[in-house]
Amino acid sequence: MSAQETGTPASTAPAGGPGYARRWQRIMDCVALRQPDRMPVIMYATFWLAKYAGITCRQLMYEYELTREIAERAIVEFDPEAYNPMVLQSASGRALEAVGFKQLQWPGHGVRDDQPFQYLDREYMKAEEYDEFIFDPTGYYLHTYLPRVAGVFEGFEELPHFPGLHYFRLVGGVRSFAKPRLRQALENVMRAAEEVERYIGHHAAFTERMNSLGYPCTNLATSVSPYDFLADYFRGARGMMTDLYRRRDKVLEALDKAAVFLLRQAVAGAKASRNPIVFIPIHWAPDAFMSDAQFRTFWWPSFRRLMIGLIDADLIPMPLWEADCTKRLEIIRDVPPGKCIYWFERTDMVRAFEVLGDVVALRGNLSPSLMTTGKPAQVDSAVRHLAENVFAKGGRLMLDCAFGIPDETPVENVRAMFDAARKYAG
Amino acid sequence: MSERAEQEKQLIEWLSDMREDEAIALANRMLLEEKANPLRVLEVCRMAMDIVGQRFSQGEYFLPELVLAGEMLEKIGAVAKPLIRHSDGPAQRKLARVLIGTVHGDLHDIGKNIVTFMLDINGFEVKDIGVDVPVQTFLEEISGFQPDVVGLSGFLTLAFDSMKETIGAIEAAGARERLKIMIGGGQIDETVRAYAGADAFGRNAVDAVSLCKNWAAAA
Numbered sequence: 001m002s003a004q005e006t007g008t009p010a011s012t013a014p015a016g017g018p019g020y021a022r023r024w025q026r027i028m029d030c031v032a033l034r035q036p037d038r039m040p041v042i043m044y045a046t047f048w049l050a051k052y053a054g055i056t057c058r059q060l061m062y063e064y065e066l067t068r069e070i071a072e073r074a075i076v077e078f079d080p081e082a083y084n085p086m087v088l089q090s091a092s093g094r095a096l097e098a099v100g101f102k103q104l105q106w107p108g109h110g111v112r113d114d115q116p117f118q119y120l121d122r123e124y125m126k127a128e129e130y131d132e133f134i135f136d137p138t139g140y141y142l143h144t145y146l147p148r149v150a151g152v153f154e155g156f157e158e159l160p161h162f163p164g165l166h167y168f169r170l171v172g173g174v175r176s177f178a179k180p181r182l183r184q185a186l187e188n189v190m191r192a193a194e195e196v197e198r199y200i201g202h203h204a205a206f207t208e209r210m211n212s213l214g215y216p217c218t219n220l221a222t223s224v225s226p227y228d229f230l231a232d233y234f235r236g237a238r239g240m241m242t243d244l245y246r247r248r249d250k251v252l253e254a255l256d257k258a259a260v261f262l263l264r265q266a267v268a269g270a271k272a273s274r275n276p277i278v279f280i281p282i283h284w285a286p287d288a289f290m291s292d293a294q295f296r297t298f299w300w301p302s303f304r305r306l307m308i309g310l311i312d313a314d315l316i317p318m319p320l321w322e323a324d325c326t327k328r329l330e331i332i333r334d335v336p337p338g339k340c341i342y343w344f345e346r347t348d349m350v351r352a353f354e355v356l357g358d359v360v361a362l363r364g365n366l367s368p369s370l371m372t373t374g375k376p377a378q379v380d381s382a383v384r385h386l387a388e389n390v391f392a393k394g395g396r397l398m399l400d401c402a403f404g405i406p407d408e409t410p411v412e413n414v415r416a417m418f419d420a421a422r423k424y425a426g
Numbered sequence: 427m428s429e430r431a432e433q434e435k436q437l438i439e440w441l442s443d444m445r446e447d448e449a450i451a452l453a454n455r456m457l458l459e460e461k462a463n464p465l466r467v468l469e470v471c472r473m474a475m476d477i478v479g480q481r482f483s484q485g486e487y488f489l490p491e492l493v494l495a496g497e498m499l500e501k502i503g504a505v506a507k508p509l510i511r512h513s514d515g516p517a518q519r520k521l522a523r524v525l526i527g528t529v530h531g532d533l534h535d536i537g538k539n540i541v542t543f544m545l546d547i548n549g550f551e552v553k554d555i556g557v558d559v560p561v562q563t564f565l566e567e568i569s570g571f572q573p574d575v576v577g578l579s580g581f582l583t584l585a586f587d588s589m590k591e592t593i594g595a596i597e598a599a600g601a602r603e604r605l606k607i608m609i610g611g612g613q614i615d616e617t618v619r620a621y622a623g624a625d626a627f628g629r630n631a632v633d634a635v636s637l638c639k640n641w642a643a644a645a
Binding site: 105111112115116118120121237238241242244245246288289290291294322323367368369370372373374406407408 | 444446486487488489490493494497531532533534535536582583584586587612613614615617618621629630
């Protein structure tokens with residue numbers, strides 16, 4: 001049956017090795033709200049791979065070949081329906097160094113060798129810069145944001161202001177590129193690009209290899225909700241929360257603007273990857289973070305527009321609703337049926353199924369505390385609970401941990417998760 | 427009602443309703459032009475913060491209101507505190523001492539900062555020792571600050587082991603019996619509490635305040 005016939009998006013992932021089509025079909029069945037022949041299990045691993053192989057997080061981030069070998073070994077051993085882009089999400093150390101990325105701390109750069117990277121919540125855009133961002137996001141990126149968040153762009157402040165250049169002013173504007181600081185920056189960017197090319201090359205080669213072994217990658221493209229984009233990567237948590245009162249109109253304007261360029265970027269990325277699923281980790285939607293009215297005003301409208309735009313482009317949004325989003329379920333139900341995968345972290349999956357089971361496929365959600373500190377028998381029971389109370393009752397559930405396999409999870413608990421899925425759901 | 431009493435009522439209302447510009451202007455006028463007792467102005471702010479805390483507990487307010495309330499209080503405090511003279515009255519008696527920090531390996535601080543703020547406005551003497559706090563630093567701070575409660579915060583799953591290790595070290599140092607330990611953070615639940623050996627865990631800042639109040643009352 002073709003993708004069109006099954007009602008799934010036309011731009012499905014490329015054909016792969018033995019078992020690929022069968023595995024991918026299970027996922028597409030879930031998306032289209034049809035019962036697959038068994039409950040799919042997704043393997044999402046990042047720094048857990050270090051524990052699995054007995055190496056440090058630093059090695060995982062820097063020894064690209066080794067990381068590829070480990071990731072392949074894990075996927076083949078556990079035989080999931082699909083896996084996350086593991087190499088892309090872990091083996092990035094030299095690329096981060098080359099770019100001089102300032103928003104993360106990673107092994108050797110602020111955290112110990114046995115620790116994962118961590119994002120630094122800071123104010124990367126000042127309150128008084130909203131107007132500049134809203135009027136000309138590209139200009140704001142070039143002159144202000146990029147040099148602030150990555151060392152390789154330091155010098156871009158000297159770039160000419162392109163809009164307005166015309167006639168002889170346009171010719172004269174090229175003079176900016178004679179400035180030593182800018183010339184150095186451009187050389188630095190080109191050097192960094194070679195390293196980033198190597199990093200992405202490892203990821204692409206790994207994806208090809210896994211395709212040939214019959215394992216689809218869940219997604220190759222990612223996106224972000226406009227609110228989270230502005231809160232996490234620009235204003236910082238504190239700035240964004242106070243902006244809801246101090247700069248309400250600017251926030252709404254910035255969200256509208258961001259929704260447009262984030263959609264364009266996500267569509268372009270997903271189309272280029274030839275994989276229709278767009279992974280969208282979500283940080284600021286949880287029940288505890290803002291009121292229902294704030295969620296309906298600030299968070300949901302621009303995100304819904306982004307999701308609808310992705311759906312209209314034949315893509316499949318896969319938001320990961322972090323923390324507990326029980327109170328949001330009725331609101332986020334407002335999407336066309338059979339088009340999205342909702343991955344829940346701490347929201348009760350049975351409740352999510354009751355509210356959303358006829359609208360979206362579900363993914364998740366074995367708890368991190370269970371996976372890291374529990375025994376295999378407890379993992380078995382938790383899988384059984386989800387299999388019996390969600391999948392067996394018609395929920396299109398893809399089993400996974402709450403937010404992938406926690407880094408510290410004993411290997412026997414991961415084994416118990418996969419064994420139990422086959423025992424209780426085909 | 428006297429003019430001052432009217433003003434105080436207005437300040438409480440504007441602060442608790444998140445009307446920042448009006449509240450700050452009024453507080454500044456009271457402090458700088460009308461020479462109101464700065465301790466009294468801070469006491470009025472505390473009353474407003476009580477209302478903010480109640481609205482948070484009742485699900486009317488959320489994190490944006492707590493953060494904004496904290497910033498308003500900081501602004502007024504920055505004007506009021508230099509004006510305090512010894513003759514203005516005794517400092518408010520604190521309910522108990524709470525030492526709080528994010529355990530080693532974890533750099534997250536949003537939740538911890540909000541818990542610190544909520545404990546502070548609820549009458550606790552809180553010492554926040556930051557993020558990625560080594561076990562040894564916790565031991566030294568416990569010895570120096572003599573807290574009644576220690577709060578361990580952590581967002582990442584690696585924090586489970588860091589919390590267990592920190593609590594184990596507090597026990598080994600012979601300080602465990604003298605204090606209560608609460609833990610909190612994105613992934614913390616009863617399973618982690620039992621694993622780490624804490625007395626309690628909290629899902630949010632209101633839980634943290636309740637735990638500390640109950641312990642202070644029982645002491």
